[in-house]
Amino acid sequence: MERWELEYLEKKFKTKVFNIHSKNEEHCFPGFAENFSGFLHKTYIENMNDNVPEEEELSRFGGLCIDFSHWQDGILLGNQDFNKKMKEAAKNFPVGCSHISGVGREMIETRDVVFPEIVYRGHAKHFFDNLKELDYIENFLEFLPDLISLELENSFAEQLKAKAYLEKIIFHK
DSSP: OOHHHHHHHHHHHOOOOEEEEOTTSTTBOTTHHHHOGGGGGGEEEEOBTTBOOOHHHHHHSSEEEEEHHHHHHHHHTTOHHHHHHHHHHHHHSOEEEEEEOEEEEEEEEEEOSSOTTOEEEEEEESSOSSGGGGGGGGGGGGGOOSOEEEOOOSOHHHHHHHHHHHHHHHHOO
């Protein structure tokens, strides 16, 4: 991306925050910190499957963008170190935005869209087959920021059902 694109998003859509992947991941945004310095304070670093962004990186940016499906996946896969690091990062840095996706019971394999040679194995997925696959968010209510996005490939109608379902979990418990 170029600077004008971010400026366009702010002007046209009143975009308040951005998120990118950590420098340690294949979907990183090389040179972002150097080329987009005016955007660092409103850009949040996303966690991935078993990768918690480093403190040095989080402190340079706005903070953390929690992908809750990846966090839950780490727990289901028994990665206690990842879970501990996520809790520490969420307590020590601002959580400016987040993603919620489906988390199924069965382990699945998913090919990366950009790097098809990479295969992810886990429970997190960018869709849901049943609204119950969103129930895990109950485990993370204390970490929810004001800005939550659905990272789902389901139809808009299904996403609206997911939104209503999640609102019941988040606001009525």
